[in-house]
Amino acid sequence: AAFTMDDFTRVVVTDKQIGARLDELAVKIRADYAGKDLLLVGVLKGAVMVMADLARRLPPYVQMDWMAVSSYGSGTRSSGVVRILKDLDADLTGRHVLIVEDIIDTGVTLSWLLGNLRSRGAESVEVAALLRKPDAIQVDIDVKYIGFDIPNEFVVGYGLDWAEKYRTLPFVAILKPSVYAEG
Numbered sequence: 001a002a003f004t005m006d007d008f009t010r011v012v013v014t015d016k017q018i019g020a021r022l023d024e025l026a027v028k029i030r031a032d033y034a035g036k037d038l039l040l041v042g043v044l045k046g047a048v049m050v051m052a053d054l055a056r057r058l059p060p061y062v063q064m065d066w067m068a069v070s071s072y073g074s075g076t077r078s079s080g081v082v083r084i085l086k087d088l089d090a091d092l093t094g095r096h097v098l099i100v101e102d103i104i105d106t107g108v109t110l111s112w113l114l115g116n117l118r119s120r121g122a123e124s125v126e127v128a129a130l131l132r133k134p135d136a137i138q139v140d141i142d143v144k145y146i147g148f149d150i151p152n153e154f155v156v157g158y159g160l161d162w163a164e165k166y167r168t169l170p171f172v173a174i175l176k177p178s179v180y181a182e183g
């Protein structure tokens with residue numbers, strides 16, 4: 001792969017750990033939604049990796065849809081303002097919806113999204129997030145499936161970006177402050 005580890009302080013979650021945790025979460029999700037018609041809603045762009053890897057562990061009649069919202073722009077801090085950049089194609093009326101997210105940082109994005117999707121007549125709306133920063137939470141959210149609690153550091157990889165870069169890394173790592181302090 002064309003990247004150097006010099007950009008990172010350390011790896012927080014390896015690709016092996018991600019795969020093993022997704023195996024466990026998929027077992028729970030399969031049991032909880034047995035006999036139900038499940039719609040996964042991935043939050044672009046950060047959730048693309050976890051959506052692809054989680055969805056592959058679920059039955060083939062599970063459906064995927066996508067929403068694009070953004071609260072970060074190109075910075076490293078949440079702006080607190082959530083914008084819809086792309087709405088869902090699916091009608092949520094009567095559906096069992098599982099929002100798939102890469103990370104809960106302040107919780108602002110998910111809190112807003114939960115309210116938005118719950119107002120669309122879904123039968124249920126739950127959340128699966130790969131990462132959560134307990135020390136950064138500003139809004140309490142009821143999260144049914146969580147991968148890993150991580151320290152309150154700026155992390156990239158496995159969907160998470162800094163200025164659209166590093167999303168393609170197979171692991172999650174802490175970005176060196178010197179990288180985003182430049183320029």
Ligand code: PRP
Binds near residue numbers: 047071073108
């Ligand atoms: C990031 C991340 C989550 C959100 C979490 O998305 O992917 O969606 O921020 O932060 P919060 O809990 O403080 O709201 P971002 O807005 O950067 O868009 P992206 O997914 O396209 O990178």
Ligand code: MN
Binds near residue numbers: 043046047069
């Ligand atoms: Mn995101």
Ligand code: MG
Binds near residue numbers: 160161
């Ligand atoms: Mg981002």
